[in-house]
Amino acid sequence: MADGLAWLESRALFVAAVAAVLVExxxxxxxxxxxxxxxxxxxxxxxxxxxIPTHDYLTVMAYGVRWTDQQWLAQLSIYGLQRLGGLALFxxxxxxxxxxxxxxxxxxxxxxxxxDRYLIWMLPVGGFFYIATAxxxxxxxxxYPFFVTTLWLLAAEVRRPTxxxxxxxxPLLIVWAxxxxxxxxxxAMSVVYGATLLWQSCRDRGWLGLLHRRGLIFVIGSPLCLFxxxxxxxxxxxxxxxxxxxxxxxxxxxxxxVTAYMILAVPLLILIFGMIWTLGRSGxxxxxxxxxxxxxxxxxxxxxxxxITWFGLAIVVLLPPAISGLRSNxxxxxxxxxxxxxxxxxxxxxxxxxxxxTFIRPASWFESTYPKRAVSVAAGFLERDPHVKIFADVxxxxxxxxxxxxxxxxxxxxxxxxNLTSQQLLSLATLTQVPEPGTRGFLAPYSVLMLNPSNHxxxxxxVSRPGVKVxxxxxxxxIATKPAS
Numbered sequence: 038m039a040d041g042l043a044w045l046e047s048r049a050l051f052v053a054a055v056a057a058v059l060v061e062x063x064x065x066x067x068x069x070x071x072x073x074x075x076x077x078x079x080x081x082x083x084x085x086x087x088x089i090p091t092h093d094y095l096t097v098m099a100y101g102v103r104w105t106d107q108q109w110l111a112q113l114s115i116y117g118l119q120r121l122g123g124l125a126l127f128x129x130x131x132x133x134x135x136x137x138x139x140x141x142x143x144x145x146x147x148x149x150x151x152x153d154r155y156l157i158w159m160l161p162v163g164g165f166f167y168i169a170t171a172x173x174x175x176x177x178x179x180x181y182p183f184f185v186t187t188l189w190l191l192a193a194e195v196r197r198p199t200x201x202x203x204x205x206x207x208p209l210l211i212v213w214a215x216x217x218x219x220x221x222x223x224x225a226m227s228v229v230y231g232a233t234l235l236w237q238s239c240r241d242r243g244w245l246g247l248l249h250r251r252g253l254i255f256v257i258g259s260p261l262c263l264f265x266x267x268x269x270x271x272x273x274x275x276x277x278x279x280x281x282x283x284x285x286x287x288x289x290x291x292x293x294x295v296t297a298y299m300i301l302a303v304p305l306l307i308l309i310f311g312m313i314w315t316l317g318r319s320g321x322x323x324x325x326x327x328x329x330x331x332x333x334x335x336x337x338x339x340x341x342x343x344x345i346t347w348f349g350l351a352i353v354v355l356l357p358p359a360i361s362g363l364r365s366n367x368x369x370x371x372x373x374x375x376x377x378x379x380x381x382x383x384x385x386x387x388x389x390x391x392x393x394x395t396f397i398r399p400a401s402w403f404e405s406t407y408p409k410r411a412v413s414v415a416a417g418f419l420e421r422d423p424h425v426k427i428f429a430d431v432x433x434x435x436x437x438x439x440x441x442x443x444x445x446x447x448x449x450x451x452x453x454x455x456n457l458t459s460q461q462l463l464s465l466a467t468l469t470q471v472p473e474p475g476t477r478g479f480l481a482p483y484s485v486l487m488l489n490p491s492n493h494x495x496x497x498x499x500v501s502r503p504g505v506k507v508x509x510x511x512x513x514x515x516i517a518t519k520p521a522s
Contacts, residue, residue: 042378045378045381045382045385046374046377046378046381047377048381049376049377049378049380049381050153050157050160050377050380051140051143051156051157051160052380052381052384052385053380053381053384054139054143054157054160054164055136055139055140055143056136056384056385056387056388057164057384058135058136058139058164058167058168058171059132059133059135059136059388059391060387060388060391061168061172062131062132062135062136062168062171062172063132063391063392063395064391065172066128066132066174066395066403067402067403067404067405067406068406069172069173069174070124070128070174070403070404071173071174071175071432072431072432072433072434072435072436072451072452073173073174073175073176073177073452074115074173074174074175075434075435075436075438075439076112076175076434076435076451076452076453077108077111077112077115077116077175077176078112078115078116078119078127078435078439079095079435079438079439080106080108080109080112080116081112081113081114081115081116081117081119082116082439082442084106084109084112084113084116085113085116085117085120089106089109089267090104090106090109091103091104092104093453093456094445094446095435095438095445095446095448095451095453096434096446096448096449096450096451096453096456097426097446097447097448097449097450097482097483098449098450098457098461099450099453099456099457100446102456103271104453104456105268105271105272105274105275105455106268107214107215107217107218107266107268107272107275108176108215108216108217108218109215109266109267110179110212110215110216111176111179111180111215111216111217112176114179115127115176118130123400124400124403124404125395125396125398125400125403126396127174128174128395128403129392129395129396131174131178132395134178134179134181134182135168135171135172135178135181137182138171138178138181138182138184138185138350139164139167139350139353141182141185141186141189142163142185142350142353142354143156143160143353144189145185145188145189145192145193145354146159146353146354146355146357146358148189148193149189149192149193149196149354149355149358150196150358150361150362151357151358151360151361152357152361155357155360155361156353156357158357158360159352159353159356159357159360160353162304162308162349162352163349163350163352163353163356164349164353165304165349166301166304166305166308166338166345166346166348166349166352167346167349167350167353168346168349169301169342169345169346169349170291170342170343170345170346171346171349176216176217177217177219177346179216179217180213180216180217180219180220181346181350183209183210183212183213183216183220183223184219184222184223184347184350185350185354186209187206187209187210187213187223187226187227188226188330188350188351188354188355189354190202190203190205190206190209191203191206191226191227191230191326192324192326192327192330192354192355194230195230195233195324195326195327196324203230203251206223206227206255206259207258207259207262209223210223210224210227210259210262210263210265211262211265213262214262214263214264214265214266214272215265215266215267218275218276218279218280219347220262220263221263221276221280222334222337222347223259224259224260224262224263225333226330227255227259228255228256228259228260229326229329229330229333230255230326231251231252231253231254231255231256231257231259232252232256233252233324233325233326233329234249234251234252234255235247235249235252235253235256236325238252263276275455278455279455282454282455282459282462284454284459284462284463284466285454285462286341287462287463287466288431288454288462288465288466289454290342291341291342291343292341292342292343293341293342294339294340294341294342295338295339295340295341295342295345296339297342298342301342301345305338305339305345305348308352309335309339312331312335312352312356315356315359315360315363316328316331316359318363319359319362319363322359322362322363323358323359323362327355327358327359330351330355331351331352331355331356334347334348334351335348404436406513407433407436407513408511408513408514410509410511411433411437411487411509411513411514411516412437412440412441414508414509414516415427415429415437415441415444415485415487416441416443416444418484418485419441419443419444419447422484425447425484425485426447426449426482426483426484426485426521427444427447427448427449427483427484427485427486427487428449428480428483428485428486428487429448429449429486429487430487430488430489430492431450431451431452432489433487433489433514434448434449434450434451434452435451435452437487438451449483450465464479468480468495468499469494469495469498469499477522480499480519481521481522482521482522483519483521484518484519484520484521485516485517485518485519486499486500486505486515486516486517486518486519487514487515487516488500488514488515488516488517489514489515490510490511490512490513490514490515496515499517500515500517502519504519504520505517505518505519506518506519
């Protein structure tokens with residue numbers, strides 16, 4: 038007991054940091070459980086009942102299209118959690134997964150040589166960028182511990198070679214390749230590690246250094262882990278259409294560059310300049326691996342908002358050790374043991390309270406930001422017309438199918454945007470454009486519109502068109518009918 042309290046006291050501020058991530062995640066569960074989470078549940082149900090999908094039959098626009106469901110393992114896990122303990126268990130598990138990953142980042146940083154005071158300096162910064170998108174409940178959360186563990190193994194190997202432990206990266210990448218597409222970041226880090234080994238070997242042995250065995254294993258073997266899925270080589274198309282599709286940024290805010298959101302762009306750019314200054318001062322004391330990885334993730338964070346989370350985690354893991362190398366003779370801060378212990382115990386108690394309160398919430402609380410009545414309205418349209426096509430905002434698409442599987446194939450599209458053509462993506466991005474005379478408009482096949490009320494300008498244009506009749510308008514949904522052709 039005494040040893041446990043001493044351990045808590047010595048790590049009180051780290052416990053507080055992890056607790057802050059957990060509490061923030063718990064408090065916003067109804068907001069954070071959105072379209073990506075519903076797609077995971079729907080896809081997980083399909084996998085459990087029919088096996089890994091090969092074609093998309095969930096939507097009108099992608100009906101019959103070949104579906105490479107790269108995230109199948111995470112989706113199946115999410116569905117299993119829901120079946121075991123409802124949305125409460127799924128959401129609580131997810132929240133603890135995000136908190137555990139942040140805690141792993143702290144442990145990795147300390148293991149790599151970070152002094153506690155400098156790690157504490159970086160926790161608010163790294164935590165801010167981490168939770169910017171990490172709180173969203175979706176398959177991506179299953180990748181966070183794999184990202185931190187892979188980075189930890191590689192960075193530790195660079196500092197203290199052990200020869201064998203680093204090969205644990207490969208099974209991690211293989212599992213990760215079936216959880217989330219962010220495995221490409223893990224592969225990139227592994228390739229960087231192998232490339233640094235080859236570079237060092239070439240400096241010592243000349244061109245013969247390119248035959249360095251471990252360097253070649255990581256440079257060549259890491260990308261091969263991407264194919265260790267049920268889809269084999271066909272996974273290439275998935276990564277091509279998701280990583281290099283410029284149309285995504287026109288539809289999804291997280292795919293836009295960070296400069297579109299000044300609340301994120303300004304602190305991110307300040308942090309990047311500070312990181313460059315720190316790495317410049319540290320020189321060779323910071324391994325080349327750390328510097329290259331931070332540079333890659335910084336560029337990725339600028340390129341797309343969704344990548345800020347990975348940069349935040351990497352900042353927590355790699356930057357404090359670099360700062361500690363510059364100020365290794367710093368005087369230890371004065372510790373107030375009773376205060377530290379009180380902080381740690383209070384934070385733990387707070388997390389316990391939030392956990393219990395989440396478990397005892399009614400099922401309706403988890404969907405409190407969704408219009409429950411919309412499900413029965415959509416089901417009513419389907420009952421009256423078995424061939425009805427519903428153009429629903431992406432927010433509602435998989436949520437509707439989750440509650441009424443019969444709606445599968447009747448909803449226009451969902452968040453599996455990789456299954457749509459470039460022309461379809463462009464049409465969605467220019468939804469309010471008036472069709473040219475004599476042409477069939479994009480919305481022509483749909484007799485029902487289910488729109489998100491927050492899209493005021495788009496909704497105003499759509500409902501003002503001839504023949505459109507609003508049948509339900511609330512704070513959570515706008516439903517209208519129109520003649521279909």
